[in-house]
Amino acid sequence: MDIPEVKRISAVKKDYLIKLAKQGKRADGREFDEYRKITIERNIIKKAEGSARVKIGNTMVLAGIKLDIGEPYPDSPEEGAMSTSVELPPLASPDFEPGPPKPDAIEIARVIDRGIRESKYIKLDKLVVEPGEKVWIVFIDIHVLDYDGNLFDAGSLAASAALQNAVIPNERFGLGDNEPLPVGSPPISCTFAKFGNAIVVDPGLEEEQVAEARFTVALDENGDIRAMQKGLKGRFTVEEIKNNINRAQIHAKNIRKLLEG
Amino acid sequence: MDIPEVKRISAVKKDYLIKLAKQGKRADGREFDEYRKITIERNIIKKAEGSARVKIGNTMVLAGIKLDIGEPYPDSPEEGAMSTSVELPPLASPDFEPGPPKPDAIEIARVIDRGIRESKYIKLDKLVVEPGEKVWIVFIDIHVLDYDGNLFDAGSLAASAALQNAVIPNERFGLGDNEPLPVGSPPISCTFAKFGNAIVVDPGLEEEQVAEARFTVALDENGDIRAMQKGLKGRFTVEEIKNNINRAQIHAKNIRKLLEG
Amino acid sequence: MDIPEVKRISAVKKDYLIKLAKQGKRADGREFDEYRKITIERNIIKKAEGSARVKIGNTMVLAGIKLDIGEPYPDSPEEGAMSTSVELPPLASPDFEPGPPKPDAIEIARVIDRGIRESKYIKLDKLVVEPGEKVWIVFIDIHVLDYDGNLFDAGSLAASAALQNAVIPNERFGLGDNEPLPVGSPPISCTFAKFGNAIVVDPGLEEEQVAEARFTVALDENGDIRAMQKGLKGRFTVEEIKNNINRAQIHAKNIRKLLEG
Amino acid sequence: MGELIKDGLRIDGRKPDELRPIKIEAGVLYRADGSAYVEWGGNKVLAAVYGPRELLPKHMQDPTKAVVNARYNMASFSVEDRKRPGPDRRSIEISKVTSEALESVIFTELFPRAVIDINIEILDAEAGTRCAGITAAAVALADAGIPMRDIPAACAAGKVDGQVVLDLRKEEDQEGEADLPIAIAPRTEEILLLQMDGHLTYKEFEEALELAIKGSKYVSKLQKEALRRKYKKVEEE
């Protein structure tokens, strides 16, 4: 929760960003519809079944994939399972505290999870070891390393990239040779922040701090919608929501090229 | 823990209630040996195997029964198991806080549990699925909805009523048709509060707040004692305890009629 | 964490103890290389598989051994397991608080555990019930009863003495007659505290409170090193560490006689 | 496919744009400052509001406005398999988006350093509990006299057997293709809450959003009727 001094600074910052936005500008010189530079590095963690480090501007996120064998859910005995979590360690920001995941981290993890799950990115039906008894459980752990805004998109992209090159560790479990994790086409997440009347894509930290409302949409390869999440205490009109999705469809194509390139 | 202002109000209230009691009166006009109006509604939660909502005056409590299959305790391989818990959600009182059960809630749950268990109300020996391997576990969850005093009796009554019409969910577990949960005769709980020299039955919220001592007894159909609990930092004489039990035997008969009627 | 007043007292106490130490003296009249009186009582807890109460001066520690059957670790299917924990209950000191183990308690437990484990005091390879399936798990619970300094040595000694006379509770598990827990030669732990330029063995409470650095070494019957731990924010020179070990080798012989005598 | 909609009707006989039966009652609890009870299909939901009151400990206070703290909780007996008491990750997320949706209409700046606690208890659950919960909470806030620019109303649309429908019931939620719960400020039709999972083309989304808004506005009517009944009853007493 904010303390008074932070509040005051934030009010000044907000006025400044809104004033800039009225002129169609952002504090770091970007267009409303411009992402910061995105870089993806893969396979950097040896101990993980898959991994990727994604930078969006100064935000840096590391996703690691681990597989384990467990029981299937009773209502899907012929499918593997997946679990997504987001860690916001105090390493990544002066505002992060140690301890169990806060609501922020849980929300990010669950939205990313829905994007992956609903786009059927991981082919869970191919992760059965013994039907009804033993299936692979895919753990997607997203570790934030440097927090400068937009963890929804950075986390989602890191998770997608890490899954893209992950393996099933058959060897470690005495089940033969390792094989690639069967995946389809990844979801692409695109996040907007609204302050004043401006709605910008890929909000940086300061923009997030002053944002009244947030909107994330995860799109599949056809530009169809697989997950959405409105956040914060602000409001969107129906038109704004529709615009966001239309804008996201363009961004998603570009990010998809980066990911699949 | 009380804060100063609350303390002061409470001291005034206490003086007032004690003064009234010296004249044989209670703040809401009841006799010392008068319960508030009791109502019982059953089968109101579809997802529960049994349920009942009990009101005692403005106090409202909802008990839900769920059954699951688990392993028997090693020392009773031929018996099902039961577990009683009480939730005091912040919905029910400005003084309740979220979080794991506090000592208050645990005490109420354990006293209610002992009444049910010791009167052998649930026929645990008839809840065996595979001897020594699989038995039914009966979960009695008591959810307080509106707290205006005397949760011991309201909770116990709600639990008894909910069990009375509960079913064994054989269908959900592929074990044939549902059947009624085998029960015997329910315990009836009766609670007294002592302040000054007065001892009143069915204490309301204000009476509980000023009470020095509390006494609960659970009686079976013969008026025999199955569980007792003295609470709070006050003292009872032996005569007072005996009187409480004698008074309870009369109340219990009336409440039993309501329950079985 | 210290509060100001405690700090101030502690600074005065520290000056005093350092001044004394310069004259080669300790506050309780001991030599630098003198333990307080050590007593060991065994087999005092009937419910435990083994137990011992150790006093070092006014410090009193009770270790209890319980055995249970569980699965072996995947990487040692032919070995039993052991687990060491230290409880610092509020009974033993005005500064101990209830709740899960604090870092202090965890450090003590882990150092004692390493001494026992690395000296192969418990013959874990003889604790197999069914290879790869069921093994004995030895729980070493060290309960501090009175805290007047040097829990590392008191706890280690109590654990060793309790293990020395422990039994495998075959009867309780329907596995035939009880038999002695197979043990080898115990580790002996020896702890030093450094304040000013003095390094004393077996620090008392006040010495611990002013100590800048702490050093513990666990020695086997040959005087070989099985575990070491430097603690606190002070520093040791290489010579000081070596001296500590040499001094410990003499103390350990004496303590070993007490334990095995 | 083809199992959930037959001859244009859904498994419970509803038309695609038809809500389940909804019953709303305001002012049902004695202790709470405001409260409401909602039955919505097989859902039974109770909401209670406490506050505005001083937020403690003090270092949590916001000197510029009230903190809005909604807590969504499922009773352990409200679901098929008993739920362990206490918040799980799903409840924590719903509590967060619910808090945000409700805060967006409350004049929080009137109550600096205060907290408004909103407690939502799901007593019986059958798909759509978050919308039922927000709907109940909004009535409880009004019943508590909390000043709001509008009374939020919530409703979900979704896709079943390839068709956009209103207000999914359990089987439709589990076997359907998409769920889109929203909450709106009925007067301006602004979106306060929007979540979605499943698969919708952009066109389907437009259709579903329109339907969900229509549903929310109908819910809004029921909320206001419930509040009117309550005021009337109070006046009569």
Next chain:
Amino acid sequence: MGELIKDGLRIDGRKPDELRPIKIEAGVLYRADGSAYVEWGGNKVLAAVYGPRELLPKHMQDPTKAVVNARYNMASFSVEDRKRPGPDRRSIEISKVTSEALESVIFTELFPRAVIDINIEILDAEAGTRCAGITAAAVALADAGIPMRDIPAACAAGKVDGQVVLDLRKEEDQEGEADLPIAIAPRTEEILLLQMDGHLTYKEFEEALELAIKGSKYVSKLQKEALRRKYKKVEEE
């Protein structure tokens, strides 16, 4: 039936109204402000008192009196199957009723804003630990010099093989028909703690209560002897 009492004697040879051997020692710990050790049959119990001292954090303080905070804890090795460290529901309930029973005799109003911490550790358990714990705690309070109107004493009665007996041992507790632990203020015979589970007719209850009070009064004698021995020892030193 008929297994636990033979020829009028219980399985350990005791008569129905006979206590197990009890040994009480006061002032056994160095650090605590007051302490006591009790062996009672197979039970071994240690109690320590700290305080009165300032209660922190301050917002927990009661400006009119001291808070009495008893904590009953079983060592993990004190029972047949190792107990996981930390409080379980049973320990929490016993801690609560113990705190209340002891507070009822302490002149708490003499120490506003303070806390009196009472720590009870069950080191070896064999039925009746709560009575042994209260008995030890009461001696520890006296040893700490806490002003009390009386020194509480505790004892249980019960029913075994249809007969009312004093002070159940393990087998009697597990296979018997009722257990009635009480604590009293010996001077006035007022009841400070009373719990019961099992099956007692009203007449049996009267009989059991009388027996438990008799037992408690004998325990009280042992407590006072232990305190006298302690004072004598201190004087001699």
Next chain:
Amino acid sequence: MGELIKDGLRIDGRKPDELRPIKIEAGVLYRADGSAYVEWGGNKVLAAVYGPRELLPKHMQDPTKAVVNARYNMASFSVEDRKRPGPDRRSIEISKVTSEALESVIFTELFPRAVIDINIEILDAEAGTRCAGITAAAVALADAGIPMRDIPAACAAGKVDGQVVLDLRKEEDQEGEADLPIAIAPRTEEILLLQMDGHLTYKEFEEALELAIKGSKYVSKLQKEALRRKYKKVEEE
């Protein structure tokens, strides 16, 4: 025996007194006040320093000096079998001895009431993570401009196949006979951290300690080079 060292060389071809390849980079994070990245054999470790800043809540403050609070954490994917997030007993112990080792060189008395937070994240683990973590943390402290009397450096020695060797890799750690991680103040060669488990004769210990100090001093050289590269880069910008 005889499996881990052949013809005087270790399984990865190293000589007994040879370190694994080590790469250190200072100032790698944007948000942190100071940071460092260390690759050490198969280990990948990131450290970030925040502070000195006011310690909250206030009652935790030390009016005479800064509190040094190091937190060692393993990412869940950094080990063979996924680690559940959150501190386990091993992490808690390492955090404690790391805090102590680092505090011993920091001029904490310059920052009363403050806290210096040091966060160490193990991203990829392959034996020796605590030494890699301390090494990274020390560089991060220097990068943050925290005044220190010396920059700590860490390294382990151990015993494998009966021979004292430097810097154990995974197989050597698991199947070897002893591990002796230390941290030193390189200028004075004072010991800031020392832990050991396994089996060493006194002579072997002397040899291992000497080797570990030699290793630490080499690590110290790499740390200083990394810091120089960072300063140079900053100057060039």
